[in-house]
Amino acid sequence: MSTRGLVLVSLFAAVIVALGLLPPITLGFIPVPITAQTLGVMLAGLVLGAKRGVLSVALVLLLVIVGLPVLSGGRGGLAVFAGPTVGYLVGWLPAVFVTGLIAERIVRGRQGAITQTGCFFAAAVLGCILVLYALGTLGVMLVTGLPLIKALSGALAFIPGDLVKAGVAATVARAVQAGYPLLPIRGR
Amino acid sequence: MLEPLTLSLQERLIGVIGLNGSGKTSFARLINGLTAPSQGHVRLDGLDTVADAEALMGRVGYIFQNPANQIIMPIVAEDMEFGLRNREPDKTARMEKVAATLNALEIAHLGARRAHELSGGELQLAALAAMLVTDPDLIIFDEPTSQLDIRNRRLMERAMAALPQQRIVISHDLALIEDFERVLLFHDGRLLADATPAIAIAHYQEIAG
Amino acid sequence: MLEPLTLSLQERLIGVIGLNGSGKTSFARLINGLTAPSQGHVRLDGLDTVADAEALMGRVGYIFQNPANQIIMPIVAEDMEFGLRNREPDKTARMEKVAATLNALEIAHLGARRAHELSGGELQLAALAAMLVTDPDLIIFDEPTSQLDIRNRRLMERAMAALPQQRIVISHDLALIEDFERVLLFHDGRLLADATPAIAIAHYQEIAG
């Protein structure tokens, strides 16, 4: 990997960690918080693409494993992987991969601003909502024993927030694409 | 961080000097309300920076020590236009004001540039433009020439000198403030001197050893 | 970005001046192999910066314009130690070298500090230490005093003057280079003057208008 790629991966991991310092919101009916870190995961996929995005998230998970308090609310350590958020947490990897891959495939250099932002938005929704919620829900069911319906309806509460985050991530990704293109897209 | 002090600043051009960490930036943040005083009050035109924050919004212009952090939108002109949204509902009027400000500063060529590609000197000029376009009553410059070559430094000096507003200039570059009306010298969070440039500078050089 | 030029640099202290964007940093990047020349060769001690990159690694030290981005580990001493990993397999030996370098610069107190808590001046000194610990043969300083107060500026100047290595200093601060042996003036990517400080500076001031 080029040095620049290595630094990009590290700094986006740092952005994900830094977003964890915004206070999470804990809901009463599902033991998974609403957190700004999801925005960081979306950004990693949309700005860096699938491969570097995955490396960024993997680096964050490495810090969690080692015990540094890098998750929202200052959490970290192996205990987190035995907790109810494990599905979402591990799900960040396929989520960022799918987000990045879709963005690489459907975003084009010549698209107008609105179309391009729309493509980024779609990639974020498919990867960081559709794929992520599926794995996240599975994790909640396994750890807490909540039935599918309850775990899934709990996840519905994340949708408004995550749609806003996808909107923000798409707008930012579009601005980056215009001024500092990094995403390995075709037909630039 | 700063010790209590009572000051009334009326002069058009005021310099602020002192060692790294002496409290210059903290002082500037108090004046424009970014930091609330832990005791006492800061008043501008009789308005309190804490209680009347709404009314004062946008009346104090501030050029940050690191201007890169100050530009919010990706393109210089876009950023300037963005800063006007609360003040001017009409987009065409905003655009005209942006163009006029860029021309007045002789940096029309920077308008279409991407902010994150600018050199240090160009960034300092772009931050100045974004601040001037909102037409504040008082302007604070926090080390405005630190990254400039002689030519851009002169450009900045000229731009600063031509402003009709009251200006407070923080600088390590003593030549910049030597013909100001009044100079404040900070040391360890205290106002050590409040005098003419010559006296304040002499004092400063003594401290620096 | 730079026009072709042929130079042989033997002097111990060489200054580089020029307007913003004139090519000073590009020139420095060529010398230490960060940029490969599009034509011709750059040789240090007879070694080519491209073909012999491995052999030259670490022989040119570079202090960047923005020292904050040059310290890449959280603690100053850790950062210095990290830079030695490829050169010295033994950790204890590395630590000793780190301590010796900090002591030589009289900044032992900075070793245990976190990089993000350092002031601009302290950062510049830490970057200098991190570079010196690898013992380069040639050192390039890219505007080493731009954000410093008089006291820290003197500290940096003293540190620079005490070095035994060949040094190339890029600066907008003409006082810094006025007693060097040789000064290069860049303009629009061309080497415009290669002369004594007095001549190069006079030329520069002419250009700046």
Next chain:
Amino acid sequence: MRTLYAEGTGPFYRLPVRAKLLLLATLGVALFLTRSPFVLAAGPILGALVYFTLGLPFGLAARRLRPVFLTIIIVAAFSFLVSEAEEAVLQLLRLTTLMLFAATVTATTTISAFIDEITRLCRPLDRLGLMRADDIGLAFGLVVRFVPEIMTRYEAIRDAHRARGLKIRPITMIMPLILLTLRETDQIAAAIDARGLRGHSITTK
């Protein structure tokens, strides 16, 4: 994140990082081998004994545990509501034990020691040609180094909004934050190459 550097000298500080991490991993498995609340109750007691005698000021030590402990309580409460009390107790004991020992490892290990160990543990990846182990150590250090810088920049952008009389909105906060971060990336990469930190020269592009 800002206060996580080891500063003590007790026996746990001197234990090799690898031993500590292995201990933690073994514990992670062992805790799930039994369902006896009495055996599991030994975990938190032992963990607390070790953690709170490391020499950290008590208040600081307790504060570090709070966020994780809160989630553990939430998880246990959940289990209590959706399944049964026994399950809740088991989870509470297991997770609390893990939390205490993990916190002990983190508090007694410097970032630099973590980097050494991670690099060593990742050596096999070198041979697979996937990623260079040294790069993983470097990336680890970079994250810890630049998180506080990114936070400082976030605060500066917030101040800029206030100073310019602009409303603080997610887009106008995050957009400059990312663009500035990308600008820094190039400078940091150049510094790494100039110092030859990756062992051989790799151009920035």
